[in-house]
Amino acid sequence: xxxxxxxxxxxxxxxxxxxxxxxxxxxxxxxxxxxxxxxxxxxxxxxxxxxxxxxxxxxxxxxxxxxxxxxxxxxxxxxxxxxxxxxxxxxxxxxxxxxxxxxxxxxxxxxxxxxxxxxxxxxxxxxxxxxxxxxxxx
Amino acid sequence: xxxxxxxxxxxxxxxxxxxxxxxxxxxxxxxxxxxxxxxxxxxxxxxxxxxxxxxxxxxxxxxxxxxxxxxxxxxxxxxxxxxxxxxxxxxxxxxxxxxxxxxxxxxxxxxxxxxxxxxxxxxxxxxxxxxxxxxxxxxxxxxxxxxxxxxxxxxxxxxxxxxxxxxxxxxxxxxxxxxxxxxxxxxxxxxxxxxxxxxxxxxxxxxxxxxxxxxxxxxxxxxxxxxxxxxxxxx
Numbered sequence: 001x002x003x004x005x006x007x008x009x010x011x012x013x014x015x016x017x018x019x020x021x022x023x024x025x026x027x028x029x030x031x032x033x034x035x036x037x038x039x040x041x042x043x044x045x046x047x048x049x050x051x052x053x054x055x056x057x058x059x060x061x062x063x064x065x066x067x068x069x070x071x072x073x074x075x076x077x078x079x080x081x082x083x084x085x086x087x088x089x090x091x092x093x094x095x096x097x098x099x100x101x102x103x104x105x106x107x108x109x110x111x112x113x114x115x116x117x118x119x120x121x122x123x124x125x126x127x128x129x130x131x132x133x134x135x136x137x138x
Numbered sequence: 139x140x141x142x143x144x145x146x147x148x149x150x151x152x153x154x155x156x157x158x159x160x161x162x163x164x165x166x167x168x169x170x171x172x173x174x175x176x177x178x179x180x181x182x183x184x185x186x187x188x189x190x191x192x193x194x195x196x197x198x199x200x201x202x203x204x205x206x207x208x209x210x211x212x213x214x215x216x217x218x219x220x221x222x223x224x225x226x227x228x229x230x231x232x233x234x235x236x237x238x239x240x241x242x243x244x245x246x247x248x249x250x251x252x253x254x255x256x257x258x259x260x261x262x263x264x265x266x267x268x269x270x271x272x273x274x275x276x277x278x279x280x281x282x283x284x285x286x287x288x289x290x291x292x293x294x295x296x297x298x299x300x301x302x303x304x305x306x307x308x309x310x311x312x313x314x315x316x317x318x319x320x321x322x323x324x325x326x327x328x329x330x331x332x333x334x335x336x337x338x339x340x341x342x343x344x345x346x347x348x349x350x351x352x353x354x355x356x357x358x359x360x361x362x363x364x365x366x367x368x369x370x371x372x373x
Contacts, residue, residue: 032243040155040158044154044155070197075151076219077219077239078239080239
């Protein structure tokens with residue numbers, strides 16, 4: 001993911017365009033211009049899934065592979081729904097490896113790095129969705 | 139038509155998204171959100187539920203365990219991110235199979251299909267009993283046997299087979315209760331439990347959650363109780 005300072009979300013009065021640093025094809029296909037649905041899900045991700053992610057990291061650090069698998073499984077859909085399909089794929093890979101208790105550390109490190117870069121993008125996207133919806137109301 | 143709906147899913151995000159979709163849909167009356175199968179089973183015992191959105195992959199008690207333990211299940215929609223449960227959906231005659239993450243248009247189509255199913259079932263149950271033929275043929279052990287419908291006491295599900303209990307004999311046939319109830323739509327038969335279809339004319343006694351036919355005590359599922367009471371008033 002690129003430097004967050006250069007991110008802009010292009011919008012116009014009538015349609016909303018997702019941030020190109022997210023999986024725009026997936027987001028357009030899923031939301032189909034129901035931007036209020038997107039607002040709900042982005043809020044949900046930031047209020048619930050982020051917390052779950054930290055719990056996931058803690059479980060990894062305490063070698064609780066069963067919990068790692070379970071949390072990864074739960075997070076995959078919401079990561080997709082905010083356009084972080086690349087991280088979702090890594091979580092899917094980790095989910096299958098966690099079942100076999102394989103070495104997960106390098107995979108978790110990769111997920112963690114991507115997550116850290118992605119969070120400001122998702123925050124910005126949530127704000128842009130909110131502005132767009134407020135403009136639509138007026 | 140309003141469907142009394144329950145969500146059973148251990149994931150908070152999954153429950154919240156489903157709740158959001160349910161609140162958008164005019165046909166859904168969301169009556170419970172359960173974060174696990176045990177709570178779902180407990181609620182199902184107490185309340186009348188038309189539709190369940192059931193997560194298949196839960197720790198402790200899975201969606202399949204839930205279905206095996208539920209005394210009677212209303213329409214069930216499997217929700218899961220794994221396609222492997224599609225076979226189970228077929229075997230358990232699930233109403234629908236929603237692969238996560240699913241969007242609102244997909245959810246809405248699922249609800250519309252559930253409404254159609256519910257309307258069809260209501261039509262079958264409310265039809266007056268107009269006898270068209272008083273006998274039917276069953277195939278048992280390779281031969282065709284003619285039965286008088288009035289001799290049939292009840293049907294009992296036994297795994298992949300159905301036992302047909304008649305006044306003087308019983309037969310084992312390869313069928314499903316769902317198919318049988320459709321064939322007997324115009325006769326005084328009714329499904330009152332996941333495992334039983336009864337001849338309404340043969341009821342000897344009814345208690346709170348059981349009835350008696352000849353000397354057999356047959357359970358009445360909560361989900362069928364009120365429909366049974368309504369139907370008996372028509373006789």
